[in-house]
Amino acid sequence: MKKRWVKAEGDLDAQPDLFDAIASMHSADEVRELLLDLCTPAELEALTDRWRVVPYLVRGLPYREIHDLTAVSVTTIGRVARCLLLGEGGYQLAARRLELPRARDPADAEPGLLPGHPNNRLRGSDVARATSKGRQR
Secondary structure, eight states: OOOOSSOOTTOSOOHHHHHHHHHTOOSHHHHHHHHHHHSOHHHHHHHHHHHHHHHHHHTTOOHHHHHHHHOOOHHHHHHHHHHHHHSOSHHHHHHHHTTOOOSSOGGGSOTTOOTTOSSOOOOHHHHHHHHHHHHHO
């Protein structure tokens, strides 16, 4: 993540303003217009790729199968899966609100399991390492 050493004048913390701007949109079309203005094509593609794998992950498909269906990298699929399991809950909330079909709820999974993971079992130290790596970015 890009960090600035010098804050722009009047920039006390722009994230809440950004979140409010997104929340103020009244339709998917309005969100689309905002994101097309806000994001570069590459940023929008990255966001789209992340969201595209969520339905497959919540259904419990293996990473390789998701990759074959979407052409999204296995690394990105793993990051999204980690967020589904250990993140802030945004993916899960959106998936529930959109009523995506589920094989199982990641929150109900045994500790150390990531949905769709090819081995489908991670040791606690692997989860801790993956979590700490995700927070460093």
